[in-house]
Amino acid sequence: MSTPEPDGTGPVAEPGSDPGLAVDGADVLRVEHISKRFGAVTALVDINLHLRQGEVLALLGDNGAGKSTLLKILCGFQPPDSGRIILNGQEVTLKSVKRETVRWPLLNNRAMRRLARQRLDDMGIGLKSVDAEVARLSGGQRQAIAIARAIYSDAKVLLLDEPLAAMGAKEAALILDLIKDIKSKGDVSVIVIAHNYGQVLEIADRVNLLQQGKITFDKPAKDTSVQELNDIVIAEYRRALEERHRSA
Protein backbone atom coordinates (compact mmCIF):
# COMPACT_ATOMS: atom_id res chain seq x y z
CA MET A 1 0.00 0.00 0.00
CA SER A 2 1.37 3.38 -0.92
CA THR A 3 0.60 5.58 2.00
CA PRO A 4 1.73 9.17 1.52
CA GLU A 5 4.19 10.29 4.13
CA PRO A 6 2.71 12.46 6.86
CA ASP A 7 3.50 15.87 5.59
CA GLY A 8 5.18 18.08 8.09
CA THR A 9 6.85 20.06 5.38
CA GLY A 10 4.01 22.39 4.42
CA PRO A 11 4.23 26.13 4.93
CA VAL A 12 4.57 27.00 8.57
CA ALA A 13 3.21 30.00 10.36
CA GLU A 14 5.48 32.87 11.31
CA PRO A 15 6.77 32.51 14.84
CA GLY A 16 4.21 33.81 17.27
CA SER A 17 1.38 33.80 14.77
CA ASP A 18 -1.56 31.45 14.95
CA PRO A 19 -0.69 28.07 13.37
CA GLY A 20 -4.31 27.56 12.37
CA LEU A 21 -4.04 30.55 10.10
CA ALA A 22 -1.01 29.28 8.16
CA VAL A 23 -1.46 30.14 4.50
CA ASP A 24 -1.55 27.03 2.38
CA GLY A 25 -2.91 26.83 -1.15
CA ALA A 26 -3.71 23.13 -0.68
CA ASP A 27 -6.11 23.64 2.24
CA VAL A 28 -9.44 22.03 1.44
CA LEU A 29 -11.01 23.36 4.60
CA ARG A 30 -10.31 26.39 6.74
CA VAL A 31 -12.02 27.45 9.90
CA GLU A 32 -11.51 31.06 10.89
CA HIS A 33 -12.38 32.59 14.25
CA ILE A 34 -15.24 30.22 15.05
CA SER A 35 -16.84 30.77 18.45
CA LYS A 36 -19.80 29.06 20.04
CA ARG A 37 -21.64 29.42 23.33
CA PHE A 38 -24.51 27.46 24.81
CA GLY A 39 -26.01 29.92 27.29
CA ALA A 40 -23.43 30.28 30.04
CA VAL A 41 -21.20 27.56 28.57
CA THR A 42 -18.47 28.70 26.21
CA ALA A 43 -17.87 25.69 23.96
CA LEU A 44 -15.50 27.20 21.38
CA VAL A 45 -13.35 30.33 21.49
CA ASP A 46 -11.88 31.84 18.32
CA ILE A 47 -11.06 28.53 16.66
CA ASN A 48 -8.70 28.55 13.70
CA LEU A 49 -8.06 25.28 11.98
CA HIS A 50 -7.00 24.10 8.58
CA LEU A 51 -7.11 20.80 6.74
CA ARG A 52 -4.96 20.01 3.75
CA GLN A 53 -5.84 17.90 0.76
CA GLY A 54 -5.53 14.21 1.64
CA GLU A 55 -4.61 14.96 5.24
CA VAL A 56 -5.81 13.07 8.31
CA LEU A 57 -6.13 15.55 11.17
CA ALA A 58 -6.67 14.17 14.68
CA LEU A 59 -8.74 16.40 16.94
CA LEU A 60 -7.94 15.52 20.53
CA GLY A 61 -8.94 16.91 23.89
CA ASP A 62 -10.54 16.23 27.21
CA ASN A 63 -14.26 15.58 27.72
CA GLY A 64 -16.21 18.76 27.13
CA ALA A 65 -13.32 20.47 25.32
CA GLY A 66 -15.56 21.30 22.36
CA LYS A 67 -14.51 18.67 19.79
CA SER A 68 -17.98 17.44 18.88
CA THR A 69 -19.34 20.98 18.81
CA LEU A 70 -16.68 21.92 16.26
CA LEU A 71 -17.52 18.93 14.05
CA LYS A 72 -21.24 19.66 14.33
CA ILE A 73 -20.59 23.21 13.16
CA LEU A 74 -18.49 21.91 10.26
CA CYS A 75 -21.21 19.57 9.08
CA GLY A 76 -23.86 22.26 9.36
CA PHE A 77 -25.71 20.66 12.22
CA GLN A 78 -25.19 23.69 14.45
CA PRO A 79 -24.53 27.31 13.49
CA PRO A 80 -21.48 29.04 14.96
CA ASP A 81 -21.99 32.34 16.83
CA SER A 82 -19.23 33.93 14.79
CA GLY A 83 -16.46 33.07 12.38
CA ARG A 84 -16.39 31.51 8.96
CA ILE A 85 -15.77 28.24 7.17
CA ILE A 86 -13.97 28.14 3.86
CA LEU A 87 -14.24 25.02 1.74
CA ASN A 88 -12.03 24.84 -1.35
CA GLY A 89 -11.43 28.57 -1.16
CA GLN A 90 -15.13 29.45 -0.99
CA GLU A 91 -16.85 30.68 2.11
CA VAL A 92 -19.75 28.41 2.95
CA THR A 93 -22.99 29.17 4.67
CA LEU A 94 -23.98 25.78 5.91
CA LYS A 95 -27.64 25.09 6.16
CA SER A 96 -28.78 22.48 8.61
CA VAL A 97 -28.19 18.95 7.34
CA LYS A 98 -31.04 16.85 6.09
CA ARG A 99 -31.58 13.89 8.38
CA GLU A 100 -30.20 10.84 6.74
CA THR A 101 -32.25 7.69 6.50
CA VAL A 102 -30.75 5.01 8.70
CA ARG A 103 -31.61 2.20 6.34
CA TRP A 104 -28.99 0.80 4.07
CA PRO A 105 -29.96 2.10 0.61
CA LEU A 106 -32.43 -0.20 -1.05
CA LEU A 107 -30.49 -2.41 -3.37
CA ASN A 108 -33.23 -4.02 -5.37
CA ASN A 109 -31.09 -4.45 -8.34
CA ARG A 110 -29.20 -7.72 -8.20
CA ALA A 111 -26.03 -6.32 -9.69
CA MET A 112 -25.97 -3.58 -7.08
CA ARG A 113 -26.33 -6.10 -4.31
CA ARG A 114 -23.48 -8.11 -5.69
CA LEU A 115 -21.29 -5.03 -5.93
CA ALA A 116 -22.17 -3.93 -2.40
CA ARG A 117 -21.46 -7.41 -1.08
CA GLN A 118 -18.15 -7.55 -2.90
CA ARG A 119 -16.99 -4.14 -1.69
CA LEU A 120 -17.95 -4.82 1.89
CA ASP A 121 -16.17 -8.19 1.71
CA ASP A 122 -13.13 -6.52 0.18
CA MET A 123 -13.00 -4.16 3.10
CA GLY A 124 -13.36 -6.97 5.60
CA ILE A 125 -16.78 -5.86 6.81
CA GLY A 126 -18.50 -9.14 7.55
CA LEU A 127 -22.19 -8.50 7.03
CA LYS A 128 -24.64 -11.40 6.91
CA SER A 129 -26.87 -9.47 4.53
CA VAL A 130 -26.45 -6.25 2.59
CA ASP A 131 -30.08 -5.54 3.47
CA ALA A 132 -29.36 -5.52 7.19
CA GLU A 133 -30.75 -2.48 8.95
CA VAL A 134 -27.95 -0.19 10.03
CA ALA A 135 -29.57 0.11 13.47
CA ARG A 136 -28.95 -3.61 14.03
CA LEU A 137 -25.27 -3.58 13.13
CA SER A 138 -22.42 -3.42 15.59
CA GLY A 139 -20.71 -0.11 16.23
CA GLY A 140 -17.73 -1.22 14.18
CA GLN A 141 -19.85 -2.31 11.23
CA ARG A 142 -21.74 0.98 11.30
CA GLN A 143 -18.59 3.04 11.33
CA ALA A 144 -17.14 0.88 8.57
CA ILE A 145 -20.20 1.43 6.41
CA ALA A 146 -20.13 5.17 6.99
CA ILE A 147 -16.51 5.20 5.87
CA ALA A 148 -17.21 2.87 2.96
CA ARG A 149 -19.93 5.20 1.79
CA ALA A 150 -17.47 8.07 1.87
CA ILE A 151 -14.89 6.09 -0.08
CA TYR A 152 -17.37 5.23 -2.83
CA SER A 153 -19.02 8.63 -2.95
CA ASP A 154 -17.61 11.97 -3.94
CA ALA A 155 -17.08 13.09 -0.36
CA LYS A 156 -13.89 15.09 -0.11
CA VAL A 157 -13.93 15.77 3.60
CA LEU A 158 -14.76 13.09 6.11
CA LEU A 159 -15.62 14.05 9.71
CA LEU A 160 -15.40 11.19 12.20
CA ASP A 161 -16.46 11.74 15.81
CA GLU A 162 -14.93 8.97 17.90
CA PRO A 163 -15.18 6.19 15.31
CA LEU A 164 -13.18 3.92 17.60
CA ALA A 165 -15.20 4.47 20.76
CA ALA A 166 -16.42 1.33 22.53
CA MET A 167 -14.82 -0.88 19.94
CA GLY A 168 -12.94 -4.12 20.35
CA ALA A 169 -9.43 -4.50 19.01
CA LYS A 170 -10.60 -6.30 15.85
CA GLU A 171 -13.20 -3.71 14.95
CA ALA A 172 -10.85 -0.84 15.74
CA ALA A 173 -8.21 -2.41 13.50
CA LEU A 174 -10.74 -2.57 10.66
CA ILE A 175 -11.63 1.10 11.03
CA LEU A 176 -7.98 2.14 11.28
CA ASP A 177 -7.26 0.17 8.08
CA LEU A 178 -10.16 1.86 6.29
CA ILE A 179 -8.86 5.29 7.28
CA LYS A 180 -5.39 4.28 6.07
CA ASP A 181 -6.94 3.21 2.74
CA ILE A 182 -8.63 6.57 2.39
CA LYS A 183 -5.34 8.25 3.16
CA SER A 184 -3.47 6.20 0.56
CA LYS A 185 -5.87 7.43 -2.12
CA GLY A 186 -4.91 10.99 -1.21
CA ASP A 187 -8.04 12.81 -2.37
CA VAL A 188 -10.18 12.64 0.76
CA SER A 189 -9.28 14.68 3.83
CA VAL A 190 -10.29 13.48 7.27
CA ILE A 191 -10.84 15.04 10.69
CA VAL A 192 -11.05 12.36 13.34
CA ILE A 193 -11.86 12.80 17.02
CA ALA A 194 -10.45 10.10 19.27
CA HIS A 195 -9.41 9.53 22.86
CA ASN A 196 -6.86 6.79 22.29
CA TYR A 197 -3.66 8.63 21.38
CA GLY A 198 -1.83 5.45 20.39
CA GLN A 199 -4.44 4.55 17.80
CA VAL A 200 -4.77 8.07 16.52
CA LEU A 201 -1.04 8.57 16.01
CA GLU A 202 -1.05 5.51 13.76
CA ILE A 203 -3.30 7.18 11.22
CA ALA A 204 -2.97 10.93 11.71
CA ASP A 205 -0.73 13.26 9.73
CA ARG A 206 -1.28 16.08 12.18
CA VAL A 207 -2.65 16.58 15.65
CA ASN A 208 -4.68 19.47 17.05
CA LEU A 209 -5.49 19.61 20.72
CA LEU A 210 -8.56 21.40 22.05
CA GLN A 211 -8.47 22.60 25.63
CA GLN A 212 -11.49 24.37 27.06
CA GLY A 213 -12.70 25.50 23.66
CA LYS A 214 -9.32 26.64 22.35
CA ILE A 215 -6.83 24.98 20.04
CA THR A 216 -3.64 24.94 22.06
CA PHE A 217 -1.48 22.53 20.08
CA ASP A 218 -0.86 21.92 16.38
CA LYS A 219 1.90 19.51 15.38
CA PRO A 220 2.69 16.93 12.72
CA ALA A 221 1.96 13.49 14.18
CA LYS A 222 5.55 12.45 13.62
CA ASP A 223 6.74 15.28 15.88
CA THR A 224 4.64 14.29 18.87
CA SER A 225 4.05 11.16 20.95
CA VAL A 226 1.59 9.49 23.26
CA GLN A 227 3.88 10.62 26.08
CA GLU A 228 3.81 14.27 25.09
CA LEU A 229 0.02 14.28 24.64
CA ASN A 230 -0.51 12.52 27.96
CA ASP A 231 1.77 15.00 29.71
CA ILE A 232 -0.28 17.93 28.38
CA VAL A 233 -3.53 16.39 29.55
CA ILE A 234 -2.08 15.52 32.97
CA ALA A 235 -0.88 19.11 33.34
CA GLU A 236 -4.42 20.24 32.51
CA TYR A 237 -5.86 18.02 35.25
CA ARG A 238 -3.30 19.31 37.73
CA ARG A 239 -4.26 22.91 36.95
CA ALA A 240 -7.95 22.04 37.37
CA LEU A 241 -7.21 20.36 40.70
CA GLU A 242 -5.23 23.35 41.94
CA GLU A 243 -8.05 25.67 40.93
CA ARG A 244 -10.55 23.51 42.81
CA HIS A 245 -8.43 23.53 45.91
CA ARG A 246 -7.86 27.28 45.72
CA SER A 247 -11.56 28.02 45.43
CA ALA A 248 -12.53 25.44 48.09
Ligand SMILES: Nc1ncnc2c1ncn2[C@@H]1O[C@H](COP(=O)(O)OP(=O)(O)OP(=O)(O)O)[C@@H](O)[C@H]1O
Ligand atom coordinates in the same frame (compact mmCIF):
# COMPACT_ATOMS: atom_id res chain seq x y z
N1 LIG B 1 -26.51 21.40 22.69
C1 LIG B 1 -25.84 21.81 23.77
N2 LIG B 1 -26.44 22.56 24.71
C2 LIG B 1 -25.75 23.01 25.79
N3 LIG B 1 -24.45 22.76 26.01
C3 LIG B 1 -23.81 22.01 25.10
C4 LIG B 1 -24.45 21.49 23.94
N4 LIG B 1 -23.55 20.80 23.22
C5 LIG B 1 -22.40 20.86 23.91
N5 LIG B 1 -22.55 21.60 25.03
C6 LIG B 1 -21.49 21.91 26.00
O1 LIG B 1 -20.37 22.44 25.27
C7 LIG B 1 -19.14 21.93 25.79
C8 LIG B 1 -18.39 21.17 24.71
O2 LIG B 1 -19.09 19.97 24.42
P1 LIG B 1 -18.63 18.95 23.31
O3 LIG B 1 -19.68 17.91 23.18
O4 LIG B 1 -18.26 19.68 22.08
O5 LIG B 1 -17.31 18.33 23.97
P2 LIG B 1 -16.37 17.15 23.45
O6 LIG B 1 -15.00 17.69 23.35
O7 LIG B 1 -16.96 16.51 22.25
O8 LIG B 1 -16.41 16.14 24.71
P3 LIG B 1 -16.41 14.53 24.74
O9 LIG B 1 -15.00 14.10 24.57
O10 LIG B 1 -16.93 14.20 26.11
O11 LIG B 1 -17.31 14.03 23.64
C9 LIG B 1 -19.52 21.08 27.00
O12 LIG B 1 -19.43 21.88 28.14
C10 LIG B 1 -20.95 20.69 26.71
O13 LIG B 1 -21.64 20.44 27.91
Ligand SMILES: [Mg+2]
Ligand atom coordinates in the same frame (compact mmCIF):
# COMPACT_ATOMS: atom_id res chain seq x y z
MG1 LIG C 1 -17.67 14.63 21.83
